[in-house]
Structure formats: C-alpha cells, structure tokens
Amino acid sequence: MDLRQALEIVSHTDPGMVRTNNEDSIASIPDKGLVVLADGMGGYNAGEVASGMATTVLTTELRQLLEDHAPNAVDPQSGQKAALKMLQQQIAKANTTIYRAAQSQPQYAGMGTTLVVALFYDNKVMVAHIGDSRLYRMRGNEFSQVSKDHSLLQEQVDAGMLTKEQAKLSSNKNLVTRALGIDPAVEAEIHEYETRPGDIYLLCSDGLSDMVGDEDIGMTLQALGANLNLAAQQLVQMANDNGGRDNISVILIKILREYPAGEGLASKLFGWFR
C-alpha cells in the first residue's frame, strides 16, 4: 500500500548556530509511512555515526519488512500487531549494531543516540521513542506532546520535585536516562494512536524543543500548516533565532486523508464512501 497520497512528509535539519557538525540524523520512507529521527551523542564524530547507524538500520530493515508484511496484521499467538514486533526487533538490532561498533572501535567508545520513530498504517500511527527526541501532535487547535522524554528532568517532574514551568529553568536539560547503543539491550517505549485527516505530527530533536516553547511551536503549525515546508523552515529558524545552541531537526507529517488498511475490493469501496 502506497501511503504517499495520504501523508505529506517534509523534513529539515540544521546544525544550529553554535555547533559546526550535525549529530542529528533523519530519514523517511514516504510510501511506507515511516519516519525516523535520531539525535546522536558522543565525542568528535561519534554522535553522528551513532545517529546515522540508527536511521540507516531502521529504514533499511523496515523497508524490506514492510514490503513483505502488513504492519496491521495481528499475530494470533501474542495478539500483537506486526508493527510492534517489527519496531521492537529492528530497534534492538540498531541498538546492537551501535553498541558493537562502540565496543570494538575506540574512537566510537560510548557513543549513543536518542530515537523517535513513527510508522503510519491503517489510520493509525505507532510511535517508538528512546531518550528526549519528541513527537508532538496538532489536532484542530490542540497542540500536545505525545511522547514523554526519558530524561532526568522528566523524572524530576514525575516525582513532583519540579513543575513543568520550573523544568524550563533547569540546567539539567541535557541528561537522558535511556539511549540507543549505550547498553547491550534497550527498551523502546512504543504506543499506538489513531490518526485523523488534518492531523499534523512533528518529530523533533531537543535542539527545537529546548529553544522554542511548545506554545510557539503550536502557533507555527497552526499558522503555517497549509505550507508544511515553510512550517519546517520556520521552526528551525525560530530555534536559531533563539540561540540555536544544538542541532535542530524536524519532521512534519500531515494526514491528507484516511488510509485504511486492506487490499480487498470491499474495503476499498468502504474507504471511498467514508
């Protein structure tokens, strides 16, 4: 099933105003409804090696898997969707790849990356994330953060030590509690959500969310949702205007119309007459 008619996807990545190299990595497979964003960490060029490995492994492997399997198929034994298994397995594979490279090559020692992946199928999106790269959703006038960071700050907020407002003032924004490639195994947080035509999804690295307030991000999507490319550029520009202290990456996905799964004639007709 080709999702290019149902999803508009644009992406933009920028090193920012302070750093010379870009350790973020983004990738998408529009016809399969897959987008991947990774924010690498580790010295010299190791960060971009880690994030690059993450996006490469995930897109290469998932492209093949999605060619052969329907993501919405349910495994009769586990009762789980194929998409879940695919994401879990391929994230594990990416983790192992990065971990082994870090172990075997001294210059890559300790490298790792955050990750946020969104897979669209059957009027749904399955989101997997590790670390503090985020997924937001704009639905109607409501702009909200969908993923919850794996970070010290988020844990402090959850524990009641800080309010969300205080968290903005914290100096400890840069500490994540989970990352890909740091340990032999990692657990991604995976959730599935219904999508609706008109929804705009935003995947971003902390270079955006640390520099631009949620309110301004929401306002930008609201105002420029008709021109997704411009919206992506505007978001990056706002982060840079505010100092651009980190690499900034954004992927925007707009749901143009419904995309129910099913190859049969009946479901196609049903899709038309909705």
Place this chain on the structure above:
Amino acid sequence: MAKLILSMDGLVLKEIPLSKERITIGRKPHNDIQIDNLAVSGEHAVIVTILADPFLEDLGSTNGTFVNGKTVKKHFLQNNDVVELGKYKLKYISDVLPGATKAADFEKTMVLRPGAMRKPPDPTAPAAAAAPVAAVPGHVDTVPTGAHADAAALAAAGAPRSHADTQIGITAASVAATAAAPRSHTDTQVGITAASVAAAAAAPARRATLKLLSGANAGKEMELTKPLTTLGKPGVQVAVITRRPQGFFITHVEGANKPIVNGNPIELQAHALNDRDVIELAGVKVEFFFKP
C-alpha cells in the same frame, strides 16, 4: 560558583559558596551554615544541589522558611531568590554569566545509565541522596535517589571529561569522588540556562503595526506582537509575517498569487519589511510601520 549571601538588617555577614551538593542551615553548630539565633531551628533547612539545580527544603522548622516573602516547604532556587529564616536573609546568586562561552561543552546530551541506577547509593552521602525524595510521597524513592546519586556521579565525572570525546558511560567509581569533588565544573553548567534565557529574551526592541488601508475596516491597526502573524484567507491566499531579532519578514504561505509589497510580488523566500511598506494580499491593502 553559585553562592549565598547571608545578611541581617541589610548588613552582609557572610558569603557562602555552594561548594557541596548538600548544605545544611540551622542553629546547631554541626550545620554548614550556622545561624545562632533562637528564631532559627536546630536543623532548619537544607539546600541540595542536583547537578546545577539547587533545591531548598525546610526541615520542619518551628518558624518556617520563606523565599521572596512566601513560606516554602520545598523550592527550586532561582538567581536572586531571597531566603528568610527569622531575621536572617540568604540571597542566592547563581553565578551565571549570560552567554558563557564554555556552556556548549556541557550542553551536550549525556546519558544517565539505568544500570548505574541500581547500584546502592554512595555511602558517603546517603542523606543527600535521600533528601530530595523525602518530601515526595509514594513510589518515587527508587528513581530519584538513583538518579540523584548518578547525577552527582556525572557531575563529578563531567569535570575531567568535559573536553574529552566521551561523555557517556559514567562508572560507579566516580560516585565515591562525588562528595569531595570541586564544584567548579558543575558551575559552568549553570551558564546554559541563562544563556538560552537571554537568547530567548532577545526579541527585537522595535515594535511594528499593520494598518488596514482598504475595505470596511480601513484605518484599523493591529500590533505585531506574536512571533508570527498570518494574513489573508485560508484556501485563497495566505502570507505570514514573522518577527525575528533582525526585524520583520513577510513570506508567502499558500495560494496562487504571492503577496505584493510596494507594487511588486515578493519572491518565494522571506521578504524583509521596511517602514511604511504597503502590502497587498487577497484584495486587501495594509501598511506596515514601525512604532516609535
């Protein structure tokens, strides 16, 4: 380094650097900051610094702890906060220099390893690890305690590693060094917030307004206060005016026709607006001008 300035009746008594991750305040002599006054409880309050974030906590004092005039149980200290205990005042100064140049080195994302969180807390600072958690009910004690010990490990380890290639993979060994670790490097981290806050506040000083020149509402004015303002009719023709540090810019968003500025259609990219520019869009004329 961040510090506290102790004063009474406007008279500065002492400057205390926040050199430890846990600083106790009270009347009894074993406190780090001893205030020998009967209005101050034996163990009155404590300041626990988690990396660069200092938290003030009242330890159930008789007369209470006040920050900027309000009674607090637990408070995330911000620069220039004034803590009051009885007649004594403690002013918190986070030694942040806006635009601290080294901040970028410390802003790199780092990992707190979950593996390290499972290890027992550092025996030299068990109270410190427990303190921020004590006031929080319920399930949280494993996570923040671990995170705290770990965060401290990271702060300590951050020092020698700040310019090295690896910033991930802190080992348990560094925890032991935590209590004694100098704070100079964690201090540098404080610079980050101020720098970004300063950057965020760097909105253009000039204010601008749009004035409608045609249509039923001709003569009406609208100030451009938001980072971006859209003009036009959705589905027909829309443009956006963005407010940036460099000034104001108009960009085409949707529609077959581009907005016209001073008689000429603008290009695809953002077009800088000058005082008294006339914009035509979706059949409406507006004038852009800067406010004096």
